[in-house]
Amino acid sequence: MTEHIWDDLLTERDRQVIKKAGYDEAGASSWDSRGLGTDPLVLVIDVQRLVVGEDEPILDAIEDYRTAMGEIAWDAIEEIGPFLDFAREHGLPVAYTRVVPTSYDDPDHEDLDIVETVAPEPGETVIDKSYASAFYGTDLLSRLVRGSHDSVIIVGNSTSGCVRATSIDAQQNGFDVILPQECLFDRIEASHKVALLDLWMKYAEVLERDEVETYVEEITE
Template sequence: MTDRVWEDLLSEQDKRVIEKAGYDKDGASSWESRGAGENPMVLVIDVQELIVGDDVPILEAVEEHRTAMGEIAWDAVDRIADFLEFARGNDIPVGYTRVVPSSYDDPDHEDLAIVDPVAPEQGETVIDKSYASAFYGTDLLARLNRNDVDTLVVVGNSTSGCVRATTVDAQQHGFDVVLPQECIFDRIEASHKIGLLDMWMKYAEVLETAEVEDYLESMGESA
């Protein structure tokens, strides 16, 4: 059974509501919010230098970049690196996004680079975006449809921001969404836990990374 990282935030009433209303088994009542398809793609959201920063406590990391998360990010980066290696080994496609803030005139600035441990391999798509959702103002939807992708496995950051926005838009465009919880991060622990809870209840499968790897392995075997 999945270890739900948000459980310590829930009151007894919260737990009873989730169980009695069926969110624990069925997700959202108005649309299909749980499940995974047969043609997944891993999407790595904004794991960039200005967001990751140095491998130091976050209060030190923000001294260089106010968006940096330091050790919080690096703990997830290490897990993402292993997860991407596993996905590629099972012939699961991998794509990336980069956020390019309006304050940067040069899209090739070193701050915007994806950090080395999870850098794209040759031929993997990197989509630049200006807003939270990977779908807004980009050609991501067309790319997914062209390649018959039916499921997005989303990793990266931030749980409450770009991951959430991308997850909601993906679900609204008819894709299944799977979130390996150890491969997602946020600068605020409460935002991270609540963001995962909300997405699990309404928009996505939230699983431990090992469970997602089992799913990807089964898809690779059936390809």
């Protein structure tokens, strides 16, 4: 059984509501909000230098980049890297997004680079975006349809921002969403936990990384 990271935030009444309303078993009642699919694409969201920064406490990291998350990001990258290796070994396609802020005149600025530890391999797609959702103003939907994918496994950041927006748009476009919780990060711990709780209740399957890997093994064997 998944040990969800938001459990320590829930009151006893919260737990009762989740159980009595059936969110723990079926998610949202208005649509099929949770599923795993059989042909996923792995989407790595915005793991870039200006977001990651140096491997140091976040309060030090933001001295160089106000958006940097420091060791919070690096802790997740330690999980993302091996997961991407595992996904590739099992034949799953991997795609990336880069956020290109309007404050940057040069889209090739080194600040916008995906960090080398989890950088794309040759031939893997990198989608530039200007807003939170990886679907807005991009060709991601077309790529998923052309590839006959029925689901996305999302890793990266930030849980309460771009991950949340992309997950909701994916679900609303008919794709199952899988979130390996150790492979996601956010600068505010409360935002990270609450966003994952909300996504799990309404839009996505939130699992531990090893559970996602077991699922990948099952669909690729």
